[in-house]
Amino acid sequence: MVRSLLLLSTVHAFQRQLRPLRAASRCFASRDAFLLSSFSEGVLGNADVAALLREAVEEKAGDGTIKLAFIPTASYALRRTSVRTPGVQRQRSRRDAKQKRDRIVDFFGGPERCEAVTLDLWDSSLKHVSAAAPPAAGADALGAWDPSLVVVDGGNTFWLRHCMEDWLAALRDSAAVYVGVSAGSICAGKHVDTALWKGWDDPDVVEPTDWAAAPGLDLADGTSFFPHYGDEWAGLVAERREPRHEPLVCLDEAGAFVVPKEGAARYVPPPATGDFND
Numbered sequence: 039m040v041r042s043l044l045l046l047s048t049v050h051a052f053q054r055q056l057r058p059l060r061a062a063s064r065c066f067a068s069r070d071a072f073l074l075s076s077f078s079e080g081v082l083g084n085a086d087v088a089a090l091l092r093e094a095v096e097e098k099a100g101d102g103t104i105k106l107a108f109i110p111t112a113s114y115a116l117r118r119t120s121v122r123t124p125g126v127q128r129q130r131s132r133r134d135a136k137q138k139r140d141r142i143v144d145f146f147g148g149p150e151r152c153e154a155v156t157l158d159l160w161d162s163s164l165k166h167v168s169a170a171a172p173p174a175a176g177a178d179a180l181g182a183w184d185p186s187l188v189v190v191d192g193g194n195t196f197w198l199r200h201c202m203e204d205w206l207a208a209l210r211d212s213a214a215v216y217v218g219v220s221a222g223s224i225c226a227g228k229h230v231d232t233a234l235w236k237g238w239d240d241p242d243v244v245e246p247t248d249w250a251a252a253p254g255l256d257l258a259d260g261t262s263f264f265p266h267y268g269d270e271w272a273g274l275v276a277e278r279r280e281p282r283h284e285p286l287v288c289l290d291e292a293g294a295f296v297v298p299k300e301g302a303a304r305y306v307p308p309p310a311t312g313d314f315n316d
Contacts, residue, residue, distance in 0.1 A: 070094040070299055071216035071257050073223035075265040077138070077189075079292040079308075080219075082145065086306045087294045094215045095146065099186040104146050105169065106154040107185040107214065110135035111201050112193025112221040114158060115243050135191065136166055142189060143168075155179050159201040180208040188212055192220025192265075195233035199225050199252060200244040210255055218257075220265045223289060227254045227262040232286075235264065235278045236271070258287075265289040 072091055074080035081087050095104055114131050116124050139154055146152040153169035162176030173183035180188065188209070190198070198221045202209070209216070218226040224233050231249040233239050241249065254262075264275060267288035279286055287295060294306035 070098070071218070071226065072294075073218045073226050073258075073263060073287075073289065074294075075220055075223070075267070075289045076291045077142065077191075077217070077219050080294060082141070084292050084294065084306065084309060088145070090294075090296060090298075090306070091215075091217070092146070095187050098213070098215055102186075103170075104152040104187065105183060105185040106139070106142060106146070106152055107179045107183070107188045108135070108139040108142065108154060108156045109159060109188065109190045109222070110138070110156060110193070111159040111190075112195065112198035113191060114160065115194035115197035115240075118240065118242070131193075132165065138191060139166065139189075146187075155183075159198070159205050177208070180205070180212050180214075185212070185214040187217065188214040189217040190219065190222030190225065192222060194243055195221040195224050195230060195239045196241045196247070196249070197243045198222070199230050199249075199254070200247070206253075206255065210257070216257060223263045223265050225254045226257045227287075228256045228258070228260050229262040229283055230254045232262055232264045232278075232283065235274055236266075261285045261287055263287050263289055266291065 072081075072087075072094075081091055099105070110131070113135055114128065116127055120127055122130070135156060139156060143149060143152045143154050149168055153172075155167050155169060155172060156165040157163075157176055157179045158165070164173065164176055164179060169183075173179045179185065190209075202225060216226065218224075221233070221239070224230050229250070230252050234241065234249060241247070262283045262285075264271075264286060267275070267290050271288070275286070275288060290308070292308035296306055
């Protein structure tokens, strides 16, 4: 089972969502997962969230080395409007993903404390392997290797969900702490079609799909997610949300909503945000 849940949410959205999320939290399985809009702002920029994430991952790792399975698949989607060739796009995406992974490894104490592999769900390939006893194959990165932490990074949600199809059970059943960033947070919800609302992600990177019927990992007991929220999106959210999306968590960049494996769900605000008054 995946092990905590930490969800980023704006202060204003948090006020509207607190009651259904508290009710839902009583139904969560014991797990730790962190759903974010931005790892840099939501974790590296928020000391309270950083402490919670370290605690959850170190508990999973115990006295052993932290093992990170980093999944940048969403960022590997080709941009049809780009003037760069597919090869150049992939090269840049892989370079950027390696830099992001290195920041996470550094956050957990560097290579001496945190081993890491990069897993692409599209072709099950492993890249930038840094482990004393690495997984023998891509499938083992979420299974036999027994990672302490799985980070599913952002990018094109539709490409990620398409590539995730054969990995749904492995991601749901993993004992690792789950961190979903942006697209990774959307795909952790019950529904993934919230990615259509802003129009940021190109759904035509894959064959035509009924995204309203495409399930996510549903790590949060029926909750759906809308990342990168700000007040400018309030009208859009009010227009597009449907009863099936409830409860809906609007994720800002640096706050956090926590559903720990024990205890009640709680909001971790961005630094120096003040109180919850509108």
